[in-house]
Amino acid sequence: MKSGSNLEKVLAAGHFAFTGELGPPRGTDADEVRKKASHLKGMVDSVNITDNQTAVVRMASWAASIIAIQEGLEPNYQMVCRDRNRLAMQSDILGAYALGIRNMLCLSGDHQKFGDHPQSKGVFDIDSMQLIGMVKGMRDDAKMLGGTEMEHPPKMFIGAASNPFADPFEWRVHRLAKKIKAGVDFIQTQCIYNMEKFRTFMKQANDMGLTEKVYILAGVTPMKGVGMAKYMKNNVPGMDVPDELIKRLQGVDKKMQADEGIKIACEQIEEFKEMKGVAGVHLMAIEWEHKVPEIAERAKVLPRPVV
């Protein structure tokens, strides 16, 4: 075991993993985190705690992660390269580990232009690839990026993202290979809607032997309706929403569109369970945490394994 986290144990035991997501509040209300956590408890193996997602200031990811731990959830602490230099990142990692955080997800981060402080200076001292390598070096070599040694290194289970759909498609699997070379243990993909393209991506990953070296969790976000599907298609960079999916949602009564969205997500999850190289699903039910129990139930991923 690299970290001994629940997520690592579930994956190592060969179970089909199921992870969720929780966005910290724009304020100091710990109860808001607790409330969201209550919907996820027992439903997921680990929950991603986002880090100033969409470049909007929110409660610190590590702090919300600690609240999640208090509520009996295992956090997957997200860290973006946009807001901190290598000193701040490493000290946060040490502190996070000291407080019981065992998984982390290494991300570049949305550009600050999208958020509530578009005037801010983006740090990007290191990129997500280099962040993976830094955390691995801290964990396995007990060394800071600068080379100094440490006692009691942070034994993190290291995650990263992969977007199989952004251009150039042919390069995406190679970028995944680079993240594996950097030292990543598990991958959570961008929300998948174009199943055909994802199957191609997974075939490439299998053919290159990558799925033997890393756990890939397929990203799923159920559509709440036609509006959301169109928004994702047209306004979210790197998102691939096929027209057939929009048509299918349009084909049902407006009141039933959210239900149809969940149905589509469950069909995807059924396919992922059988897909070679897919080790689990990462469910990003954005501001829909209360729906997670229903989705988990309908996707037949309950009860979650105890390892």
Add this chain to the structure above:
Amino acid sequence: MIVAQRKPFDEIKNLIKDYKKILNVGCGTCVAVCLAGGEKEVAVLNAELDMARKLEDNPIEIDGFTVERQCDREYLEALDSKVKDFDALLSMACGAGIQFLAERYPDKPVFPAVDTTFIGVNQDVGWYEERCRSCSSCVLGLTGGICPVTMCAKGLYNGPCGGTNQGSCEIDKNQPCAWFMIYERLSAQNRLDCILEITPPSDWQNQVPRTVIQPGYKKPEKV
């Protein structure tokens, strides 16, 4: 070249509002080429300032002088006999030129009339684009001659990120994704192996003022 833009007129006017005798010093190199601070721009700004101050009943004596390069001692020398006649200096050179001017005449208040913007290229008359952040550790040999530090909005050394949008950057559809371009160019040259390896974290060298002494030269003991 170094590209600059003239500051908003009111800002310049406000900077020098307390001075009556001003020498506006242009620069005949980069800022002249990019139409921001050469002889012509000095003359235009001076005429505008002269007019504005007259209208405000606060007349100004303003003169102009454009040196070949404000970042070069050899050319600044031509100003030595002139500056004593003025209360303050305005400079239309880049930030380096402005500082070199201020350094040479430490008793004189020196004010910038331009904002230095970037190291860039001349796409057409009046149209310039940034290409270099002078990071001191050039990776262009690996990236198909396209700078990821400058051209990628996140300055990623191991891109592209997940925000590439049909060849555009996530920040703007009109901004090409640097890493998409890098991929396309290296692919066409059959050199994708250049970016298969992980580029390690940068040793940021532009965090302190840098000095270059070329091989065969040394810093003189006294300037």
